[in-house]
Structures are given as C-alpha cells and as structure tokens.
Amino acid sequence: MEHRQRHYLASIFASSVLVIGACEERPPNVIVISLDTVRADHLSVYGYHRSTTPNLERLAEEGLVFEQAFTQTPWTVPSHMSVFTSLYPSVHSISHLTPQSDMSAMIPEILRDAGYLTAGFVAPVLSEDYGFAKGFDFYLRTDRVRPADVLVDRALEWLAGDPAEPAIRDQPFFLFLHLFDAHHPYEPPWPFDTAYVPRYRSDIRELSETHPYTQDKDLTDEELAEVVALYDGEIAYADFAIGRFFDALRELGLYDGALIVVFGDHGEGFLEHGLMNHGNSVYEEAIRVPLLLRLPGGRSGGERVEGPVQLIDIAPTILQELDLEPAPMMQGTSLFNPVLRDGSRRFAYVSEAYAACIRTDSWKVIENPKSRAQTIPRALDVDYELYHLTEDPREQNNLALEQTERLASMTEVLHRLDQENQELRRQIREDLDVQELELSEEQERELRALGYVQ
Numbered sequence: 001m002e003h004r005q006r007h008y009l010a011s012i013f014a015s016s017v018l019v020i021g022a023c024e025e026r027p028p029n030v031i032v033i034s035l036d037t038v039r040a041d042h043l044s045v046y047g048y049h050r051s052t053t054p055n056l057e058r059l060a061e062e063g064l065v066f067e068q069a070f071t072q073t074p075w076t077v078p079s080h081m082s083v084f085t086s087l088y089p090s091v092h093s094i095s096h097l098t099p100q101s102d103m104s105a106m107i108p109e110i111l112r113d114a115g116y117l118t119a120g121f122v123a124p125v126l127s128e129d130y131g132f133a134k135g136f137d138f139y140l141r142t143d144r145v146r147p148a149d150v151l152v153d154r155a156l157e158w159l160a161g162d163p164a165e166p167a168i169r170d171q172p173f174f175l176f177l178h179l180f181d182a183h184h185p186y187e188p189p190w191p192f193d194t195a196y197v198p199r200y201r202s203d204i205r206e207l208s209e210t211h212p213y214t215q216d217k218d219l220t221d222e223e224l225a226e227v228v229a230l231y232d233g234e235i236a237y238a239d240f241a242i243g244r245f246f247d248a249l250r251e252l253g254l255y256d257g258a259l260i261v262v263f264g265d266h267g268e269g270f271l272e273h274g275l276m277n278h279g280n281s282v283y284e285e286a287i288r289v290p291l292l293l294r295l296p297g298g299r300s301g302g303e304r305v306e307g308p309v310q311l312i313d314i315a316p317t318i319l320q321e322l323d324l325e326p327a328p329m330m331q332g333t334s335l336f337n338p339v340l341r342d343g344s345r346r347f348a349y350v351s352e353a354y355a356a357c358i359r360t361d362s363w364k365v366i367e368n369p370k371s372r373a374q375t376i377p378r379a380l381d382v383d384y385e386l387y388h389l390t391e392d393p394r395e396q397n398n399l400a401l402e403q404t405e406r407l408a409s410m411t412e413v414l415h416r417l418d419q420e421n422q423e424l425r426r427q428i429r430e431d432l433d434v435q436e437l438e439l440s441e442e443q444e445r446e447l448r449a450l451g452y453v454q
Contacts, residue, residue, distance in 0.1 A: 259318065
C-alpha cells in the first residue's frame with residue numbers, strides 16, 4: 001500500500017503510459033450508457049417475460065452479457081462515481097447529501113489525457129457540483145428528469161459536429177449517455193405507457209410516485225402489477241431510445257469499431273421485501289443490474305459470463321482494451337481477468353445503503369445497523385441476514401442462526417473490506433486535501449423533487 005501511495009499523486013493525472021498519438025492505428029471510440037434504476041431481471045435480454053429490451057438483445061448477440069453484475073450501492077450519485085473512479089463508495093465518499101472536492105482520477109480524465117475527445121449527456125442528478133463534469137470537454141446536464149430522446153438527440157448532434165470542425169473524425173472520442181427514465185415516478189411516454197396494461201386505475205399515478213421512506217400504503221396485487229407495468233414501460237422506452245442511437249451510429253459509421261458498455265446503476269424494489277423503490281436495502285432487486293459489453297468488431301459476440309462482477313470493474317476493463325494503465329488506486333478488476341471470466345470471483349461488495357453485503361456466486365450476508373429498522377419502514381429488524389441464493393433466490397429464508405460458521409467467515413471478509421476502504425479513503429483525502437462541500441440550493445431542490453431529501 002505504501003508503494004502505491006508513494007506513486008499516487010505523481011501519476012493520478014497521467015495514468016496512461018501510452019500516448020494515443022503515437023499509435024499507428026486509431027484506438028476505438030468508447031461509448032458508455034447508464035440506465036438509471038434498472039434491475040437486471042426486468043430486461044428481456046436477461047430472460048424477463050416481457051419484451052422490454054429488443055435493442056439490447058441485439059447488442060447482446062454482438063457482445064458479452066454479465067449474468068451476475070452488481071452495483072456498489074443502490075444510489076445514483078455514489079454508484080456512478082464508483083463507475084467513474086473504480087472506487088468503492090466508502091472510499092470516494094461522494095453521495096447525494098455529501099458532495100466532495102476533487103477525489104480521484106476519473107475515466108473521462110484518463111482518456112482525455114490520452115488524446116480522447118470526451119462528452120457527457122446526463123440527467124439532472126449527475127451535477128457538476130459532485131465532480132461529474134471533471135475530464136469532459138463537453139458536458140450537457142439537462143433540466144428535465146426524463147429526457148431520453150432529448151439526450152440522444154443532443155449526443156447525435158455532438159457526433160455530427162460542425163462540418164468546418166472535423167475533430168470527431170480525427171480523434172477518438174469517449175461519450176457518456178445517462179438515461180434516467182426508469183427512476184420513479186414512472187411516467188413513460190406513449191405508446192410505452194400502455195404497452196403492458198392498456199387501462200389503469202385513476203389513482204395509479206399517485207401510487208407510482210410513492211416515496212420509499214413515506215410509503216405507508218398496502219398495494220393490492222392489481223395496483224402493484226400496474227405500477228410494475230409503468231416501470232417496464234419506462235425500460236422499454238429507454239431501450240427504444242438506445243436503439244435509435246445505435247442506428248444513427250451505424251449510419252455515421254461509428255458503431256462497429258466502438259467499445260460499447262451498457263450498465264444499470266442500481267435496481268428497484270416492488271415489495272419483494274416489503275419495500276418500494278431503492279436505496280433502502282441490498283436485496284437482489286436493488287443491487288443486481290444489467291451489464292453488457294460490446295467489443296470492437298463484435299469480438300466474443302453472444303458470450304454470457306456467469307461469475308459475479310462489479311460496476312467498479314468497468315473502468316479497468318475500458319483501459320485494458322485501450323492498452324492504457326489504470327490509476328494506481330483503482331479497486332476494480334478488468335472484466336477480461338480470467339478470475340472473473342471462469343466464475344471463480346470471490347465476491348461482490350455493496351455498502352452505503354442503510355445496510356451492507358458480501359455476495360458470492362451462491363451466498364449473501366447482509367449486515368444491518370441498529371438504526372435501520374427505525375429508519376426504513378418494513379425493514380427486517382435483525383443484525384445479520386444470510387441467504388443461500390442457489391436454493392433461495394428470493395431471499396426469504398434467513399440462515400444466519402443456522403449457518404454460524406459461514407456467517408462468521410463472510411462477515412469477517414465484510415469487516416476487513418470496510419477497514420481497508422476506510423484506510424484508503426483516509427490516504428486519498430490526505431493526499432488530495434479533499435473537503436466536504438455544502439449542497440447548493442439548486443441541488444437541494446432537485447434532490448427533494450426526486451425524493452432524496454425530505
């Protein structure tokens with residue numbers, strides 16, 4: 001660790017050891033698409049009974065699908081920061097309520113320093129005040145919550161560029177597209193609003209807007225089914241927008257040679273454990289997310305990877321494909337690593353969600369703080385939960401009192417990782433003089449409108 005720390009500051013803004021301009025062949029363009037609030041099991045590309053993602057199914061035929069991909073936290077801001085930095089949330093410390101000053105090297109910075117043009121097109125919550133614009137040559141944050149078509153149009157305008165400025169044709173580019181549509185309240189546009197339920201109850205909109213921490217209504221099976229149908233309509237709309245984006249890339253000749261990553265930042269609950277929405281648990285519906293990777297030329301097309309992977313693995317994967325070195329403090333592992341590809345990955349780690357968990361390929365331990373049951377309505381009032389996911393995929397049978405040895409070994413891993421993350425956080429904050437920042441009035445208004453602030 002001391003060796004890594006010694007070289008950290010010297011290399012943080014120059015973490016690529018290769019210079020793009022020195023390469024004889026132009027490196028691939030990189031396109032990263034984030035699907036906010038999208039759980040993996042509601043995508044038809046993952047076997048869902050509704051055809052919600054035909055365009056992602058087409059992408060899967062040309063790329064890799066990671067069957068067990070996990071977010072590091074079921075919150076939008078810290079999850080995306082973990083993707084951009086390849087750091088666990090407790091290390092980068094950035095959340096909706098605690099923005100920070102500059103924390104660590106981010107993937108847009110690394111690629112820009114390596115000769116890439118960088119552009120981001122995002123929904124309101126990924127504010128510049130959190131540091132998300134860092135490393136981008138162009139960063140567009142809309143003032144609309146559900147702007148899939150708007151963001152796609154603006155991204156395509158940027159790609160088309162000014163005919164008098166052929167820079168995009170001369171340089172490789174990194175493009176980040178953040179689609180927020182599946183986040184509650186669920187209000188998909190026509191015809192996706194009635195794609196799965198032709199007619200709704202008059203109060204279904206009110207029910208779909210219910211916030212996770214004030215949710216005190218018991219939904220009937222019919223009401224819950226209608227809420228889910230609206231959510232699925234949002235996913236289908238986002239997939240439609242992605243399909244339109246990919247079609248335009250093909251017409252521009254920018255699709256086949258690109259490295260494309262599509263991921264979900266976290267999932268969403270629909271009363272599987274008595275809870276709606278997200279941020280309030282680390283159950284499968286909240287943390288298992290889609291992750292698809294299309295390599296240039298469609299290499300490894302149609303492959304499905306079974307082993308557990310994490311969203312912090314995305315940045316190291318991009319850098320390895322581009323023959324660039326990761327920043328020294330990155331905690332993820334390239335998805336090309338044989339340890340991940342053969343299914344023997346030890347675990348995925350999730351935290352900063354009123355609970356924490358270690359998730360292996362077949363077991364999960366959850367640690368609940370004492371205050372969780374008082375903070376989150378309907379939360380399970382126990383210190384630990386242990387589930388055998390192979391036999392109990394819905395996490396209904398808590399084995400913590402029966403499998404005491406397994407519980408002890410898994411919680412030991414959890415606590416050790418907690419300690420390592422706190423130490424790494426301390427080192428980074430000292431090295432970079434990181435300071436906590438106050439939320440602006442605009443941030444508070446936006447977070448309150450989305451239900452993150454009371």
